[in-house]
Structure formats: structure tokens, C-alpha cells
Amino acid sequence: MVAPIIPILKEIVGEENVVTGEEALEPYSHDETFGLKFFANVVVKPLNASQVSEILKLANHQKIPVTPRGAGTGVSGGALPCQGGIVLSLERMNKIKEIDLENLMVITEPGVITGELGKEVEKQGLFYPPDPASLDSCSIGGNIAECAGGPRAFKYGVTKNYVCGLEVVFPTGEISHLGGKIVKNVTGYDLISLIIGSEGTLGVVTEATLRLLPLPRCKIDLLVPFNSLTEMTKAVVKIIHQCIIPATMEFMEKKAVLACENFLQKKLPASEAEAQLFIELDGETKEELQTQYERLGEIALQFGAMDILVAEERPSQERLWEARRMLTEAITAKSPIREREDVVVPRREISDLMSELKKLEEKYGLEIISFGHLGDGNVHVNILKGEVAQEEWQERLPCLIRDLFQKVIDLGGVISGEHGIGLSKKSYLSLGLDLTQIELMKRIKQAFDPNNILNPGKIFDLSRTP
Amino acid sequence: MVAPIIPILKEIVGEENVVTGEEALEPYSHDETFGLKFFANVVVKPLNASQVSEILKLANHQKIPVTPRGAGTGVSGGALPCQGGIVLSLERMNKIKEIDLENLMVITEPGVITGELGKEVEKQGLFYPPDPASLDSCSIGGNIAECAGGPRAFKYGVTKNYVCGLEVVFPTGEISHLGGKIVKNVTGYDLISLIIGSEGTLGVVTEATLRLLPLPRCKIDLLVPFNSLTEMTKAVVKIIHQCIIPATMEFMEKKAVLACENFLQKKLPASEAEAQLFIELDGETKEELQTQYERLGEIALQFGAMDILVAEERPSQERLWEARRMLTEAITAKSPIREREDVVVPRREISDLMSELKKLEEKYGLEIISFGHLGDGNVHVNILKGEVAQEEWQERLPCLIRDLFQKVIDLGGVISGEHGIGLSKKSYLSLGLDLTQIELMKRIKQAFDPNNILNPGKIFDLSRTP
Numbered sequence A, B: 001m002v003a004p005i006i007p008i009l010k011e012i013v014g015e016e017n018v019v020t021g022e023e024a025l026e027p028y029s030h031d032e033t034f035g036l037k038f039f040a041n042v043v044v045k046p047l048n049a050s051q052v053s054e055i056l057k058l059a060n061h062q063k064i065p066v067t068p069r070g071a072g073t074g075v076s077g078g079a080l081p082c083q084g085g086i087v088l089s090l091e092r093m094n095k096i097k098e099i100d101l102e103n104l105m106v107i108t109e110p111g112v113i114t115g116e117l118g119k120e121v122e123k124q125g126l127f128y129p130p131d132p133a134s135l136d137s138c139s140i141g142g143n144i145a146e147c148a149g150g151p152r153a154f155k156y157g158v159t160k161n162y163v164c165g166l167e168v169v170f171p172t173g174e175i176s177h178l179g180g181k182i183v184k185n186v187t188g189y190d191l192i193s194l195i196i197g198s199e200g201t202l203g204v205v206t207e208a209t210l211r212l213l214p215l216p217r218c219k220i221d222l223l224v225p226f227n228s229l230t231e232m233t234k235a236v237v238k239i240i241h242q243c244i245i246p247a248t249m250e251f252m253e254k255k256a257v258l259a260c261e262n263f264l265q266k267k268l269p270a271s272e273a274e275a276q277l278f279i280e281l282d283g284e285t286k287e288e289l290q291t292q293y294e295r296l297g298e299i300a301l302q303f304g305a306m307d308i309l310v311a312e313e314r315p316s317q318e319r320l321w322e323a324r325r326m327l328t329e330a331i332t333a334k335s336p337i338r339e340r341e342d343v344v345v346p347r348r349e350i351s352d353l354m355s356e357l358k359k360l361e362e363k364y365g366l367e368i369i370s371f372g373h374l375g376d377g378n379v380h381v382n383i384l385k386g387e388v389a390q391e392e393w394q395e396r397l398p399c400l401i402r403d404l405f406q407k408v409i410d411l412g413g414v415i416s417g418e419h420g421i422g423l424s425k426k427s428y429l430s431l432g433l434d435l436t437q438i439e440l441m442k443r444i445k446q447a448f449d450p451n452n453i454l455n456p457g458k459i460f461d462l463s464r465t466p
Helices: A003-013 A022-028 A049-062 A114-122 A140-146 A191-195 A229-241 A254-264 A286-302 A314-334 A347-364 A390-410 A426-432 A435-448 B003-013 B022-028 B049-062 B114-122 B140-146 B191-195 B229-241 B254-264 B286-302 B314-334 B347-364 B390-410 B426-432 B435-448
Strands: A042-044 A066-069 A086-089 A096-100 A105-108 A163-169 A175-179 A204-211 A218-226 A248-253 A275-283 A309-311 A338-344 A367-373 A378-384 B042-044 B066-069 B086-089 B096-100 B105-108 B163-169 B175-179 B204-211 B218-226 B248-253 B275-283 B309-311 B338-344 B367-373 B378-384
Touching (some): A003 A042, A003 A049, A049 A066, A049 A086, A049 A163, A049 A175, A049 A204, A105 A114, A114 A140, A163 A191, A191 B191, A191 B435, A218 A229, A218 A286, A218 A314, A229 A248, A229 A275, A229 A286, A229 A347, A248 A254, A248 A314, A254 A314, A254 A367, A275 A286, A275 A314, A309 A314, A314 A378, A338 A390, A347 A367, A347 A378, A347 A390, A378 A390, A390 A426, A435 B175, A435 B191, A435 B435, B003 B042, B022 B042, B049 B066, B049 B163, B049 B175, B049 B204, B096 B114, B163 B191, B175 B191, B218 B229, B218 B314, B229 B248, B229 B275, B229 B347, B248 B254, B254 B314, B254 B367, B275 B314, B309 B314, B314 B378, B338 B390, B347 B367, B347 B378, B347 B390, B378 B390, B390 B426, B426 B435
Parallel strands (some): A066 A086, B042 B086
Antiparallel strands (some): A163 A175, A218 A275, A218 A309, A248 A275, A248 A367, A367 A378, B096 B105, B105 B204, B163 B175, B163 B204, B218 B275, B218 B309, B338 B378, B367 B378
């Protein structure tokens, strides 16, 4: 089915940008989701929107699945060609086209690495806040597909709060320009917001206009250990209510800190605490931040904070955040096989969620390590296989996840805050959304992609039209 | 067509909440859009989502148009029953259900007046930023339908940045709960953002969960007159780039100030300047704001500001903003018949747009008075009929608007930033959006509303299915 069109694909993007053969296709067969591997028939690497359009027109005509792919750092399998066909890799579309210092906007291609974009705009005194953990390897296009967040989302919001314009190629091949260098727009339905977070199922983003902020001049980092997560949550609620809005409010439970100590083979600060709160304050002057952290410190102490460690300079800041940054590797080292969820609950319910996680650990005999964005109520729940036999792992894991998601829903939350549904959470979608919503989403998908060729099999299943 | 179902409507909402007869229907036949008047056959006033659902099921079954209506303050005709049928007035659903001090959320019914909601949350030390000019009379439901903005949108964003959860009744009668007391959510497509700004065409919002902020403790207002709008724009660009983010950055051209002087019959401060910049700084301490306004003042003076008037206390703040607040009435007094547009251009292009407006004034012999949100690039363009004969007004106006919109598009802007397309800008939609986008929007509408009963004839025309 795909073989006959390979010569045409080579004409569109050039022979050197068409990849075939198992070995060459292997790097495109997985992302950062554990245990998922799907081979495409062919990978194509277009250079611009018009090549993307030609590829999509061809695929749409032939009804061949096309899976768009950014940097492959997703953790829900969104970029995997689960139905074979074409992987459309945006890796060559990696140029920052313009940094507009007067309108505070950057125009970028989707293949630009998020961290690189951050560094480039910083050179101009500007700031692109979204900071997913995979900052140094993920791409802007992938961030838009998943509506990526990160620690700074607490103060600054997620990817969708920064996208003002998009060039999109729709599944049937039309190229459209949505929005622009503008922050207000009520001209018809908000197609930009619909594209963001649609996991590459509604269109291929070939250019994005992103809003920038002026770069805050000063930062202060704090590490605040607590002996009770409930009290920590109360402290955070109070801090926010007192008008102190840090850039980040991250937490790690004790087990997470210990995993890092074990991984780094050294003692980390305050690792005996039940939970650690990592706070970054940013602003214009050191004085302003010092006033803030004094007020914040007082509140934390009222709620039983054990200490308040402050880092005002880069080296000590790096040391303070070392554990947080190493965490993913530390957990992987502890158990290479693990499942990561990124549930969200109302901020106030985090301690309830944590109690539930303890119960689930006992019920299923699987270790759970949690950390995440306390300010957002967004908790990264890591379920470890450890020494558990493969068969039991496969049996217990889906039940544990289902229990977890049900609890999250009961607490008024949602099953994914950053990672998306993709392939790996598809079977749980109906827990989080009612049938009307899922049906509407399917109809929207059909409105955009009548032949269901673009990233089929993601978020929900849809039968292909005959 | 409608008469036979009136008894059923009375059963659903009670006899006293069904309005018929020309006199009683008159208040529901117009909004704040000049020159539009359409009578419904009946107005119904439901009390809850389940009544709304029953009404929509009935109307959908009978294929009767239903036009949802908030407070009727819209300026693009979105709430007018242009195809007759039922007006669904949400006026009785006017309760604030919960102010959640721990999660900083408010749950409200759609009929609550935006300014009332603001006052209620302020009593708890909280802050709901969106502040459309009609604050004291518009409703939250209408704000969601139009994605309302306001002066504070510059710093704080528009309505969509605050909506975390919605209860929606879809046109076919299903009641769904989207999102919740959560700020991150990537569970399937972003239906919430799609509903916001859809002008009541995709669903009826019966409850909203809105994010709140802590209330800033201090405010300082500045009035900065300039003798050149170009220099004023440059100053604003520089101020923002220097990391000073005021709550509002409003401007009024000289003619707008003079219209206010005439209306108020008194001299206003700095009314001789070519343009006035109104700035509101907000924050935690007076000291912080003083530092900011000193830096801001220096920049403004570099760009030729004629003066910097500062108001730190409520009474002087009120005086400073008097002209800005009276502006709509002042312009109406000058010319009761007038057209208002709310175009958006990249911030940097505002002075180009203003030059274009001067040219259009001359070309068409119609007076234009402009003011608006300089920080957002969102300009309210008022085209005055004045003494021009009705026939000539009707001939020249659409040509002027078309020229204006084309210039806005050429400058990289959009034709509406706050008011929506509704009925009055429908014929210009294809200037701002390409055919692919309009076609996708129509298909989305069909996906939600297969019989095209909900607010039909708004944004675009869609033939009703047979």
C-alpha cells in the first residue's frame, strides 16, 4: 500500500529525506513511553508547509496513515505510527524565523528544540516560560501537540497561553494561517486552542507565533522541607492567598528524594523530611524577592516547615534543584520498567490524593513514587515494577491505574494534565469524559480529517470511512 | 410553528417564566448594537441546566431556533433572535454557587453580572480580572460567549484565561461537565476553549468554574499625554521591554478627549495633547509601584511625554479616569448613530493603523474617533454618522469598514478582538479567515448542532438540514 508512493515522496522531499529499512526506521518506532514500539513503512522529512501539504494530499488520496513526529520525547505514545504508514518527521523544520523585539513575539518552525528557543530569546532579554522536563530535547511542535506544561506553569501558564498564531496544514492538505502577532482574537471559533493539545490528530503545525515576556532579572530558590504533606499543602494554599505567586511550587515526597540520594550516591539536603517543597521566586529586584521570601518563610514555619534553605546565586541554586532534576533518571535506575501518570486534582486535594496512593501501593503491592507541581495540583505518579514478576505486573497495573483515575475523578480532577492521552491512556478516556464529549471529539476529528489518516488511533478509536 | 409548543414550555419553566406578546418581547428584541431589532416568538427563562436541556430537546425535535441571551449588552447582535423562535434568557440563573478560598475558584451561574461577581470575590480578598466596559451590566455567560476582554486584559488576559470548568447543555440536550477546579487539562480536545467565544452557537453554558487571583493590594494610576501617537507607541513598546507590565495601557486620541470635555462640559487634564495614555499599575506595595512608575516615567519622557500625572488615592484616580469611563456616552451624545469596530493589530502597528484611519476619514467624509487597549493592539474604532444623510451613511459605511478591515489584515491583525462576529460582522468574515477555516468552523457547528437550531445565522450562515 505504501511502497508504490515512495517514489512520489522522494520527489516531494528529495531522496535523502525519505527513510526506509528496519534499521533506519528503528529510531522512529518509539518515544519515551515504556514498552511501545511500532514501525512505520516510511519516514519522510519535509522542509516546509508546501511539502507537508503535498504529502498529506497524497496520503489522504491513498488513505495511508500519517503520524506527525517532533522530537519523540512524548510519554503517551502520541508520535508512534501504531497503524504503520508514514511518519512525518518535522526535524528539518528547525529554524527560528524571527524574534520581534517590539511586539515580543517569536516566529518559529516546529522542529526547534524548546530549550534552544528559550536560550535564543533570552539573549534578547526575553522569556518563553513553558518548561517541560524534556526541555533540552523536546520540540516546540511536540509541545503544541501536547499543550506541554512544566514547573513554571504555576505562575506562567502552559503552552496554549503563549501560542498566538499557527500555520497549520490540515489532513486534506490545505495550508491555513490562524491568528498572528496578536493577543486578542474573537474572529470565529478558536481553532488555535483546538489544535493545541490535539496530539497531532487535527493538523500539522508548520509554524508558530509565540508570545514572549520580558525576562525577569532575579531569581531566588527555596527548599522547604515539611514533616507532613497535609501541612505543606495548607502552607501552599495560604502562600498563594497572601498574594505571593512564585514561578514554581514543586514537591517531592520522601521516597523520591531517597531515590535521588541512592542514584547520586550522596546525601541531599533535608532528605529526612516527609516531603520537600521547591520554590522559585522570580522578579525584577533582589529586594522585592527577599521581601517575598521572608513573608513566604513565615507562613511555611506557621505550618510546621522544618527549615527554609535559600539559594540566591546560580551554583547554590543548581545544588538545591539537583535532586529534582535527576529525579526521572533516579526513578528509572530504581526500576527501569515503570508507568508514569500525570493526574491533576484541585490543589487543595493533593494530600487526599497522596493518602490514596499509599492505599493503592498496599492494595496492589507495587511501589509508587510521586512528585510534581503542587501549585497546579498536577502530580506525577510513578508506578514501579521493581522485582514484581512480569505477569503480575501486567495484571495489577491496569487495575491500579483504573482505581487511581477513578479517585482522581472523584476528587474533581482529570486524568492527564501534561502528557496527553495518546495511545497509552486511550482505554481510560471514558473514565474522564462522558460519552457526549467523546462523541463530539470524534465528530470534530471527522470534520477535520474525513478519511481519518492523520495520527489515527490516538486519543480514541474511529472507524475509517469506507 | 412555535405556538403549539408554548404550553410545553410553560410546563418546563412555569407559566410566569414564559414571555409572549409584542410589548413584553420588546426588551429581548435588541442589544447594544445600533439598528438591529428582531422579535422572538417567545422568551423562556429557565432556572437550571435540566430545564435548559428540556427546552433544547424540544426545540431540536421541532427544529425551532433558540437564541441564548445573557444581559443583552453585546455589540455585534449575537443575542438577537434573527430567525425568530425562542429566546433562552439566562437572567434567572444568577447565583454565585461557591467561592472556594483554598483553590481560588468561583463557581457561578451564567446570569451573574460580571461586576457583581467581581465585588463578591473582592470581599474575600480575591480578584476576577476580566473587565469589559459593560462590567456593571453584562453577565458572565455573555462574557464566556464572546470571550470578553477589557483594559486589564493586557496584564491579565481575557475571559478564556480564567475559565477552568463549564457545565454546558449541547443543542441536542445533553448536559456535560467539562474541566473543573483545575488549571491543567489535556484530556482530549479542548472543548472548553471551543465553547468560549463561540457566541452561543455550540452550547448553552449553565455553570462556570472560574479561576481567581489574589487581589493586588495597591494601585497607582497615571495619565501620560503625548503630542505624537507614534512616539507614544514607541514608549509603550519600550516600557514593556523594560519588564514593566501595568494592569492596563489604554489610549485615547485627542478627538476622544474633546468629545468627553464637550459631554461633561468641563476642562479635562491635558486635553490639548494629541493622545493620552492611561496606565494603571497594580501590585503588593506602594514602594514597588513607585519604583515602577519612576522607571516608566523616565521612559515616557524620553519619548516626548508632555507630563506625567499620578493618582495614588481613590478620588484622584476616579478623576483621572473620568474621561475614559464617560467615553462611550460622550461619543453617543456626539452622534447617536455610530458604528463601533474593535480591530486588533500587532501592538507596534497601532500608529500605522491610526494614520490609515485619518485617510479613511477623509476618503469617506465620516468622522472617526478611536481609543482602546494600546498594550493589546486592540483599537475601538467609532465611525460617526453625525450630520451625514442616512442614504449616504448606508452607502459609505460598509465600504469604509471593508477598507478598514483590509488594512487591519494587511498589518497582520484580526477584525475583532472582543466584540465577536455575531450578526453585524458576518459579511466580513471571509476577509479575516480563509475558506478552509470557515468551512471547518461550519463543520464543527454541524457536529455540535446537526439541526442548526442554536443561535442560527450568527458568525456564518449555514443552511438548515432538511
